[in-house]
Structure formats: structure tokens, C-alpha cells
């Protein structure tokens with residue numbers, strides 16, 4: 737579903753080049769649960785940003801369902817992200833002035849929020865145990881609750897893939913585990929492909945893959961147990977996008 741072909745990413749800063757990725761080739765298959773591990777600076781976030789079309793490689797190719805992401809213009813990439821990808825970051829990135837419900841709905845604001853969006857947002861907040869916190873603002877939520885809002889937001893548009901960058905990084909062990917359990921359940925219910933940068937491998941599920949990065953390269957790639965949940969109808973009927981669907 738997402739393929740990396742000899743992907744390099746350099747950042748130039750003060751005339752110095754940082755080689756964040758140095759020739760990464762791998763495939764993330766539909767329905768997979770992939771953990772990305774590696775020490776700080778090994779390129780994990782860079783890899784996730786490229787997978788989510790948030791950034792472009794310096795060399796090599798990243799494909800989403802066979803479509804080379806480097807050929808998409810910024811508007812097409814934004815469209816792809818909005819329609820097919822959900823993101824969760826280390827600190828939820830919730831807007832402080834909006835309620836939990838409006839934070840979940842934020843991606844819908846430009847196009848107009850339908851009553852079914854609103855219902856799905858409420859259902860998701862309920863699903864992550866926040867039915868009593870729907871009208872709370874981020875500062876009125878605990879760190880774990882704020883991250884649960886971030887998960888509900890990521891799943892709102894029924895994305896095919898959710899990319900999470902250390903979502904439990906700022907939480908205590910117990911809230912981190914609760915969040916991981918929730919992610920495992922949401923993933924199984926919705927048939928979502930999940931790629932997660934984390935040191936917490938406790939996400940429940942029949943199987944997973946661990947991709948370790950070191951200094952911008954893949955150090956190891958391990959599959960553990962049966963892979964992924966039983967494919968949901970959404971996975972079974974998944975097909976490559978037509979070029980019209982890539983347009984806005």
C-alpha cells in the first residue's frame with residue numbers, strides 16, 4: 737500500500753547536510769500493523785512524514801497504492817492526506833480554543849460539517865471513553881484524554897492508514913497502555929493499516945511487524961505472529977485510486 741524505493745532524505749541546515757534517511761526500501765501492506773523503532777535521530781519521524789505525504793524525499797520514490805507521491809502537487813497531496821490518512825503526533829496538537837468535539841471535526845471545517853460527521857465524531861469520542869468530555873477544551877483534559885481525542889480525530893474520515901508518531905510519549909505507563917489498547921481495538925474494528933513509532937509494543941492484536949531504523953537505514957525487519965486482523969470488507973474491496981480520485 738505504501739512503498740519506499742531507495743528513499744533518501746537530506747535536510748540542509750546552516751550549509752550542513754543531515755542525511756536523515758539513507759536508502760530505505762520497504763513495503764507497508766494494507767491491514768498491517770507496523771512498529772517503527774530506533775534511537776533518537778535514526779529517522780523514524782522522517783519516514784512517517786514521507787509515508788504520509790507530509791514531506792518529499794530528496795531521492796528515491798514513495799508510492800501510495802502504486803502512485804508516486806513525488807508526482808503529486810501540494811494540493812493533491814493535501815487531498816490524499818485528508819481523504820486517506822489519519823495522523824497522531826506525540827502531543828495531540830489539539831487547538832486550545834476548540835472543544836474535544838470540534839477538534840475531532842477540524843478537518844471537516846473547510847468543506848462543511850455534515851450531521852453524519854458530527855454523529856461519527858460523537859461515536860468515536862464515546863468509543864474512546866470520552867462521552868462525558870465532548871465539550872471540554874484541551875486544557876480541561878488530561879494528557880491521556882487529549883491523546884484519545886487525537887485518535888478520534890485521526891479515525892474520523894475512516895482513513896485507510898493511521899500514522900502515529902510516539903502517541904504515548906508524554907503519558908505515564910498506564911495511560912499509555914490504555915491508549916494502545918484503544919488503538920488496537922479501533923484498528924481491528926475499522927480495518928485500518930497502522931504505522932506507529934513507539935517504544936511500547938503492547939498493542940494487542942494477532943500479529944505485527946517491527947521495523948528498526950539505525951542512522952537512516954533499516955537495521956532489521958521482523959514479523960511477529962499472524963499478521964493483522966481479519967480483513968474487513970473495506971480491506972477486501974480496496975482498490976487503487978483512479979486518477980480522478982487523486983484530484984481535488
Ligand SMILES: Nc1ncnc2c1ncn2[C@@H]1O[C@H](COP(=O)(O)OP(=O)(O)OP(=O)(O)O)[C@@H](O)[C@H]1O
Nearest residue numbers: 747749754756774775776777778779780781782783
Ligand atoms: N526539519 C529538519 N531540518 C533539519 N534536520 C532535521 C529536520 N528534521 C529532522 N532532522 C534531522 O534528521 C535526523 C532524523 O530525524 P527524525 O526526526 O526523523 O528522527 P527520529 O528517529 O524521529 O528521532 P526522535 O526519536 O528523537 O523523534 C536527525 O538527525 C534530525 O536532527
Ligand SMILES: [Mg+2]
Nearest residue numbers: 780781782901
Ligand atoms: Mg521523531
